[in-house]
Amino acid sequence: MTPGSEPAFDSPWHARAFALAVAENEADRLSWPDWTARLGATLRNCGLSQSLNGGDDYFLAWLDTLESMLVEEGRIERGEIEQVMAELAEAHEFALHEPRNVQHSVGSD
Amino acid sequence: MESSENGPVSAHGHLPTDPELRVKALEEILVRKGLVEPAALDAIIDMYQNRVxxxxxxxxxxxxxxxxxxxxxxxxxxxxxxxxxxxxxxxxxxxxxxxxxxxxxxxxxxxxxxxxxxxxxxxxxxxxxxxxxxxxxxxxxxxxxxxxxxxxxxxxxxxxxxxxxxxxxxxxxxxxxxxxxxxxxxxxxxxxxxxxxxxxxxxxxxx
Missing domain, CATH: 3.90.330.10 (Nitrile hydratase alpha /Thiocyanate hydrolase gamma)
Known part of the structure; x- marks a missing residue:
């Protein structure tokens, strides 16, 4: 492997979080200069208590920033994410008892 | 290594970690509201994973x-x-x-x-x-x-x-x-x- 040819994203959720923000930008609902200013502020706050390594912690900051901006702009409700997380976790638990299609059955109803 | 940050491992298998669930939930909400389509996200990921x-x-x-x-x-x-x-x-x-x-x-x-x-x-x-x-x-x-x-x-x-x-x-x-x-x-x-x-x-x- 030549330097620089490692995968673009270390985890699938990094890629998904990345794409959600880019999709908002592509839909002209998020300006990139605003985004970088907000992401920079989140990273600065997170970095006060620990040194961020640019992996999970970076994409957690990315996700926090996106959630905050969506809530502020009224596109999602505060608490909505926790509610859907609980639904998904329940669906996942249920799916784990099914013999097959574990991934596909999550959230398919 | 599992830690509380990585989420619990149930007897049935690995539960999605908290950030995985958060992202999935956020996507689900935006899809339900008609603000984003999963295929559009797939296309963005494919672009940056494979083509650029x-x-x-x-x-x-x-x-x-x-x-x-x-x-x-x-x-x-x-x-x-x-x-x-x-x-x-x-x-x-x-x-x-x-x-x-x-x-x-x-x-x-x-x-x-x-x-x-x-x-x-x-x-x-x-x-x-x-x-x-x-x-x-x-x-x-x-x-x-x-x-x-x-x-x-x-x-x-x-x-x-x-x-x-x-x-x-x-x-x-x-x-x-x-x-x-x-x-x-x-x-x-x-x-x-x-x-x-x-x-x-x-x-x-x-x-």
Whole structure:
């Protein structure tokens, strides 16, 4: 492997979080200069208590920033994410008892 | 290793970790509201995972090494010059090319977050996004370069470029000795991602 040819994203959720923000930008609902200013502020706050390594912690900051901006702009409700997380976790638990299609059955109803 | 941060492992198998669930939930909400389509997210991921990466930047550098007119145009207006090669898009709207010379080495950082010329280099590596690199590249660039295995002569100046949402940078490294006679395709093979960030040097040709 030549330097620089490692995968673009270390985890699938990094890629998904990345794409959600880019999709908002592509839909002209998020300006990139605003985004970088907000992401920079989140990273600065997170970095006060620990040194961020640019992996999970970076994409957690990315996700926090996106959630905050969506809530502020009224596109999602505060608490909505926790509610859907609980639904998904329940669906996942249920799916784990099914013999097959574990991934596909999550959230398919 | 499992920790509370990685989520519990149930008797049935691995539950999605908290951030995985958060992302999934956020996507689900935006899909339900009709604000995003999963296929659009798949397309964005495919683009940056498979189709855009440092090979694009390497082709630009290889052309700059072999075509003086292109090099001049690239240094004058990188955005226009790379658009002429078909490289444009998000985070590539305003790009500046900076050239390494026998007297000057350039290195790029984003002290704010992780601004980076996506159409040329793809998604930045983890270290580029780390607090350590973002802080130290400005404060002690020579030490950072040494950590990357790059030791420069004392009399070579180092210039640090801080990227923003408005301006991103690509380093045109010095053409390696012994690469005369190689065509653009062979030259591009010598250009590493890190050499275009300034934390590395191009490879030398192997004969």
């Amino acid at each position: 990466g440092p090979r694009n930047g390497a082709r630009v550098v290889a052309r700059a090494w072999s075509d003086q007119d292109f090099r001049t145009a690239l240094l004058a207006d990188a955005t226009g010059a790379i658009a002429g090669m078909g490289y444009a898009g998000r985070q590539g709207e305003h790009i500046t090319a900076v050239e390494n010379t026998p007297d000057m080495h350039n290195i790029v950082v984003c002290t704010l977050c992780s601004c980076y010329p996506w159409p040329l280099l793809g998604i930045p590596p983890g270290w580029y996004k780390s607090d350590e690199y973002r802080a130290r590249a400005v404060r002690e660039p020579r030490k950072v370069l040494a950590d990357f295995g790059v030791t420069l002569p004392e009399d070579k100046a180092v210039r640090v470029w801080d990227s923003t949402a408005e301006m991103r940078y690509i380093v045109i490294p010095e053409r390696p000795p012994g690469s005369m006679g190689l065509d653009e395709e062979a030259l591009a093979e010598l250009v590493t991602r890190d050499s275009m960030i300034g934390t590395g040097l191009p490879m030398e040709p192997q004969f």
